Amino acid sequence: MKIFTTVATVCLLAATSTAQAADPNLARNLAATCANCHGTNGNAVKGSGMDSLAGMEKAKTLQKLADFKSGDKPASIMHQISKGYTDEQLDLIATYFAAQK
Amino acid sequence: MMLMKRRDFLKVGAAAGAMSALYGCAGGGKASGHVVVVGGGYGGATIAKYLRMWSEGGVQVTLIERNPTFISCPISNLVIGGSKTMEDITVSYDGLKNRWGVRVIQDEVAAVDAAKKTISLKAGGSMSYDRLVLSPGVDFMWDEIPGLKTAEAQSKILHAWKAGPQTVALRKQLEAMKDGGTYAISIPKAPYRCPPGPYERACLVADYFKKNKPKSKVVILDANEDVVSKKGLFMKAWGDLYKGTLEYRNNAEVKDVDVASNTAILEFDKFKADVLNVIPPHRAGDIAHKSGLKLINNRWVDINWLSMESTSTPGIHVLGDAIFPAPTMPKSGHMANQHGKLAAAAILNQLAGLEPSPTPVVMNTCYSFVDAKNVIHVSSVHQYDAATKTVQPVKGAGGVSAARNELEGKVAIGWAKNIWADMLT
Numbered sequence: 001m002k003i004f005t006t007v008a009t010v011c012l013l014a015a016t017s018t019a020q021a022a023d024p025n026l027a028r029n030l031a032a033t034c035a036n037c038h039g040t041n042g043n044a045v046k047g048s049g050m051d052s053l054a055g056m057e058k059a060k061t062l063q064k065l066a067d068f069k070s071g072d073k074p075a076s077i078m079h080q081i082s083k084g085y086t087d088e089q090l091d092l093i094a095t096y097f098a099a100q101k
Numbered sequence: 102m103m104l105m106k107r108r109d110f111l112k113v114g115a116a117a118g119a120m121s122a123l124y125g126c127a128g129g130g131k132a133s134g135h136v137v138v139v140g141g142g143y144g145g146a147t148i149a150k151y152l153r154m155w156s157e158g159g160v161q162v163t164l165i166e167r168n169p170t171f172i173s174c175p176i177s178n179l180v181i182g183g184s185k186t187m188e189d190i191t192v193s194y195d196g197l198k199n200r201w202g203v204r205v206i207q208d209e210v211a212a213v214d215a216a217k218k219t220i221s222l223k224a225g226g227s228m229s230y231d232r233l234v235l236s237p238g239v240d241f242m243w244d245e246i247p248g249l250k251t252a253e254a255q256s257k258i259l260h261a262w263k264a265g266p267q268t269v270a271l272r273k274q275l276e277a278m279k280d281g282g283t284y285a286i287s288i289p290k291a292p293y294r295c296p297p298g299p300y301e302r303a304c305l306v307a308d309y310f311k312k313n314k315p316k317s318k319v320v321i322l323d324a325n326e327d328v329v330s331k332k333g334l335f336m337k338a339w340g341d342l343y344k345g346t347l348e349y350r351n352n353a354e355v356k357d358v359d360v361a362s363n364t365a366i367l368e369f370d371k372f373k374a375d376v377l378n379v380i381p382p383h384r385a386g387d388i389a390h391k392s393g394l395k396l397i398n399n400r401w402v403d404i405n406w407l408s409m410e411s412t413s414t415p416g417i418h419v420l421g422d423a424i425f426p427a428p429t430m431p432k433s434g435h436m437a438n439q440h441g442k443l444a445a446a447a448i449l450n451q452l453a454g455l456e457p458s459p460t461p462v463v464m465n466t467c468y469s470f471v472d473a474k475n476v477i478h479v480s481s482v483h484q485y486d487a488a489t490k491t492v493q494p495v496k497g498a499g500g501v502s503a504a505r506n507e508l509e510g511k512v513a514i515g516w517a518k519n520i521w522a523d524m525l526t
Contacts, residue, residue, distance in 0.1 A: 023446075023450070023459070025155075028446075030462060032442040033442070033464050035519075036466070036516070037515070037516050040522065045515075045519050045522050048514075048518040048519055049511055049514075050515045050516075076509055076512060077509075080480045080498060080500040081480055081482060082498075083495065083497055083498035083499075084483075085462070085482065
């Protein structure tokens with residue numbers, strides 16, 4: 001029970017120190033919106049022609065997304081979709097995919 | 102079938118649950134319980150998998166689906182056009198069963214008892230749930246087309262708006278049609294399932310005629326004032342590719358049919374076709390429509406966008422085409438998959454004693470073939486807005502293809518392979 005109390009206290013502190021209570025699974029949930037095309041957890045079906053995002057370095061993913069947003073990188077659809085997410089959301093998504101195998 | 106005791110069923114998952122029993126800052130507790138999902142299409146299959154995956158086996162999931170395999174509506178117009186087969190659009194439920202530990206029952210739900218939190222099955226027996234997910238797609242409002250009320254009439258004048266035997270039957274009618282014949286497709290007033298779908302189908306039938314029955318014609322009888330989706334791109338395809346083959350008529354609502362003469366009856370006119378394809382107006386699938394949930398326009402289920410939960414009946418979540426959509430949100434398979442993930446995340450929070458995430462996001466892409474190779478898309482991203490309590494399309498995001506192109510023809514097939522895997526394997 002002692003461990004329980006400690007964990008609960010840490011959680012309480014974490015929650016109260018955040019101005020807006022963000023869902024701890026926010027990054028996971030946001031990244032899941034990409035999975036329709038890029039595969040579950042960023043593992044695209046082999047041979048499908050879609051980019052796998054799992055394990056991609058965060059800075060690389062963010063640069064690609066920034067280029068799609070600015071129009072520097074030509075795209076069929078990602079220039080439109082990337083604009084639907086805030087930079088903070090894209091950061092969470094890129095962080096999540098970088099941690100996937 | 103005997104009444105299933107939840108505690109017996111939960112024993113099965115106890116070992117898996119013990120593997121990840123430590124609490125984290127994720128909340129008050131780890132999610133556990135039994136979720137029953139009704140309907141194994143784009144919404145239901147997705148949530149079944151994601152509940153199992155995200156709970157690391159902690160939540161038990163039963164999926165009740167009347168068909169033995171998943172057959173995709175997206176891409177099915179290519180079967181009707183003749184460039185794909187039914188095998189190409191069929192996926193087994195084995196991945197959900199064997200890899201993800203979803204209990205898949207081939208049956209139909211006869212009734213829901215929201216107070217007792219049980220459902221009863223058509224084949225007999227009942228089971229209890231902690232949370233119920235209804236993802237039943239649509240059913241047709243046959244009263245709106247009285248001549249189509251009988252099963253016999255429905256086997257002659259097809260909708261093929263649910264992929265399966267009707268898809269095959271419509272293809273056969275087109276193959277059997279003589280050259281010089283006319284295929285007519287009727288579109289109900291929006292909202293309906295897959296806004297660009299009827300226009301895509303018209304294109305693919307026109308493409309088939311051009312190559313195989315060049316004297317034949319396609320006529321679109323659209324109940325709407327104008328082309329509902331990707332208007333500029335579809336009209337350009339009709340002008341460039343199908344001039345003299347495809348005719349578009351707006352404000353042409355089919356009010357009834359005469360089955361014997363294969364005639365569509367419009368308000369002031371009649372239209373006789375060799376192959377008549379009537380898509381009747383539709384509403385939330387039967388089980389969602391008759392279970393006492395609050396409906397809008399007596400057709401679509403009103404839901405809370407933080408959890409996809411019925412606004413009238415706590416504990417019952419509704420996904421996909423059956424819901425009253427958020428502003429500009431299409432009824433699409435892609436969107437149903439997104440609903441499934443939104444609801445999976447919310448349910449796992451709720452089962453752990455937490456509130457659903459306050460900032461859900463969903464997005465959509467719809468690819469349409471204008472011939473066997475060239476494709477056009479429409480995309481959108483929708484973010485939750487606390488003021489309007491719904492997900493709103495992000496201004497400046499989303500849009501359509503610059504022009505039809507073969508690259509997106511390949512992307513559309515890649516999309517299908519990935520979304521099917523995302524749901525089912």
